[in-house]
Amino acid sequence: MTVNSNRAFGGRFALSIRAKLAIVALVLLVIPWVGYNYVKTIERLLRDNQVQAVVANARAVATALQDRPRLIELRASEAATSSEDPPRAASDEIKFLVTGLARAGSRIWIVDRRLQLVATAGNLDQPAAVLNEDLAFGPLEHAVRAVLRTVFERVQRPSTAVTEEIIPNDVVFGGREIERALDGTASWRWRAAPDGRAAILTALNPVWVGDRVAGVVVVEETTQPVVSLSNRALEQLVAVTLIAFLVGALTLFWFASSLSSRLRNLRDEAENAIDSQGRVRGLVAGEHARDEIGDLSRGFSTVLERLAQYNAYLETLAGRLTHELRTPIAVVRSSLDNIKLQEAAPGSDVYLGRAEEGLNRLETILTRMSEATRLEQTVRTGERETFDAKTVLAGCIAGYSAAYPQRRFALTMTDEPTLLSGAPDLFAQMLDKLAANAVDFASGDDPISVALYRRENTVVLRISNTGPLLPAEMKGRLFESMVSVRKESAQHEPHLGLGLYIVRQIAEFHGGSATATNRADGKGVEFELWFPVAA
């Protein structure tokens, strides 16, 4: 498989489809960035709004006080004479006025020219309604929020942090803004809230009494609502993005996986479409798919079908050739016979003999070819009987000792029953081919070892000889029609590479299969055939 995958992915920077799609999915990451920017813009907009509102509020309070200069003047003069007992009525009135003008969550101080606090109203605590969580969160977000709560809580501590009770001194005393306000200029500024997260907006507006500034209205609001709103928006954004990303990634992953698994199936099937016996099978993976992979599969199937037809043509080629050659050979044969029956010219015997020899070789070829063709027919219509492989094998090996006196055969057979369903004649014919093959290739003095044994429900026949190894390129092709590894020069008689083809045909007729491998000790070749035991 390693070899296969190297080939399939060749090249150093090769990426699988899944990896490529994962990279494409990274583009999705731009969504949270865009979202973040959007939320931040909105937040800025809200703050600007807040600034305007607070400034307007301060101005409104100042205007209200301008209309009632008595309140602030009185308060100031009384404070100058007696700080012990401020008159209740004036104090309550200014408080009432300021409280009426204070917005929720804002704090109003009124300071006179001597920077003494005249009145105060409101505080910076948040109105609760804004934090109603159930309003904005759907169930899905809730789930995500539940999972990510710890993360969120670390990032944005809930703003339960105490807000400052009073306006810090540096705002009022020595603050540049308050001096400018006392000079008659309205202004505003940001400062950090004590919890360090939100900011506090301070707007100052002078209170004119006549043509002089009698005091300053200081209105403060925290940005807490805006911050918390933007935090929640961010939270939602993260949740939605995460969900979308997760769903998108999973979908892409699933899609990529199914795609690559389909392609892998197709590849595996295409690789095994031509089996070790040289037969071609069609593809079934993605056969009915109505996409490009289906097209690929069908296209490949068509190619394979053509290959199968060609193979079938090759296999019947021997048969056709026999038939076609027989007539011209008959012409030559009968002509030669006629010459022989006539009074021959002196010296023509030699040539007649040679012609005869050539003709005999041609006929041997023809006989071999017709043997294979005839076998194909027999196998197709073959009658079956149950026979004992041991009997046939023992008889044949005894025969081979006589037929090949130069070569010894070492036979080992199991005691278990080895009944097969098929034709003993064909089985013997198959043994003939295997023996002839082993004898032709055997070298040295080692006997050809033949073993018959049971392996579970199969009968295994193994024939092994010492001698030259199988060439690597012939692996798996040996049992095809007209394939031979014999060297041209070593041939005494014609070989068409039909012997092992016949072996394969007969093995298959018996429901079995055949393989040829190099021996483990590297000294020779081993043929192994499996047959199912007859029921």
Place this chain on the structure above:
Amino acid sequence: MRRRIAIVEDDAVIRANYADVLTKHGYEVSAYGARAPALAAMRSRLPDLVLLDIGLGDDVDGGFKLCQDLRALSATLPVVFLTARDGDFDLVSGLRMGADDYVTKNMSLPHLLARVSALFRRAELLREPAQTDSIIERGPLTLDLNRFAITWRGVPVDLTLTEFWLVHALAKFPGHVKNRDQLMSEAHIVVDDSTITSHIKRIRRKFSANDVKFDCVDTVYGLGYRWKAVD
């Protein structure tokens, strides 16, 4: 009187060659290249023996049809298929059409002549009483070498010439194993091993048709066949 042989063969050269050699051996030969003229000629005058090719030009099974027609004209006329087709199917069909023998074209002319003369002898002697000197008896088996006829337990077994020669080769020396090459040369044929196997199968079947217990033709795996003697 010279014996008359008809050759029906579409290949002109082979036809001429066969005609030449048969003429040289004293037969009167008439050669035809197609079915219709051959049948017309044989209707007017029946030859003594017919050599038939199966495929006659475009007429793929012309030989088979001609054989049927000839059998309708005469039940005893010896007919030999001489063809390029060597499949079992054609062989069986040919013999079923009533041919006396079926040989492939690569047969040598001497083999063909032997076959022709054997067939003539058989046709001739069938009408005469058997001569005892040419009879071989092997238990229930009787072989008449002159008439190429075989009986098993007194019942004649209808064998082709090739089959007769094969049985003769085996039964001559019961118990001796004959390999396929020996059998081929005794039967004057050159075929592949599996053809011998199917001949043997057919012989067994023909004997078994008369006697289900027949098992005298014994396969010796790896060597060949032998005749198993019975009492």
